[in-house]
Amino acid sequence: MRHFDHPDLDEVALARALSALGDPVRLAIVRTLSDGGEHQVSEMQVEVSQSTLSHHFTTLRKAGVVFIRPEGTRCWHSLRPEFEQRFPGLLVTVLGLE
Amino acid sequence: MRHFDHPDLDEVALARALSALGDPVRLAIVRTLSDGGEHQVSEMQVEVSQSTLSHHFTTLRKAGVVFIRPEGTRCWHSLRPEFEQRFPGLLVTVLGLE
């Protein structure tokens, strides 16, 4: 079984969270996930390769932004609710901007 | 006379702004400037060299976060009010977190 490490949000620094959000591709990912649902990697509509996309998901996961739930051969990605509690208002504010 | 280029805020992407804020040293700088006043580089209390500090100020300036007003031999740094208009609530939210 595949294993994905999700960090304790208390150990995620603000600078790390901001840095994780500070990339156009990762912002696009977060926007897609912001509907609250679970999404596969293949649903992301960005013009980067699959491996690059996977790398960005890893960055977001290590920053505590996204949660990955493997199911069979697929991976369902969603925003971590704890992120909002750790950094209240941050994601809402960022997603409201462009 | 020294010349400092301050970008048009409309040309600053959200990802760039977040990336600029996504560094511990630069967050400390922004916190110091958040009193609304003008500050010199020497007032910053971070354990990096002066040239590194200057580099971080350049990064913040190019991201539209800070304004530099040279006066004689000194340089007065302050937050750009336009930043709040370009990214409403972002700075307030970030500064309210830790």
Added chain:
DNA sequence: ATCGATGTTCGACGTTGATAGATGAAGGCG
């Protein structure tokens, strides 16, 4: 067992970023 779908991991490459030391520019002061 083999195939296909879905992602991850592994080099590799080029770009960017962080850092420090040395240098330079501007002005105040004696």
Added chain:
DNA sequence: CGCCTTCATCTATCAACGTCGAACATCGAT
């Protein structure tokens, strides 16, 4: 004028990041 203060910039080094293709892993289906 020469010296000091202040701080940007230049140069150099090293690490980190974004990107890709290829190889690998996992699982369901055939």
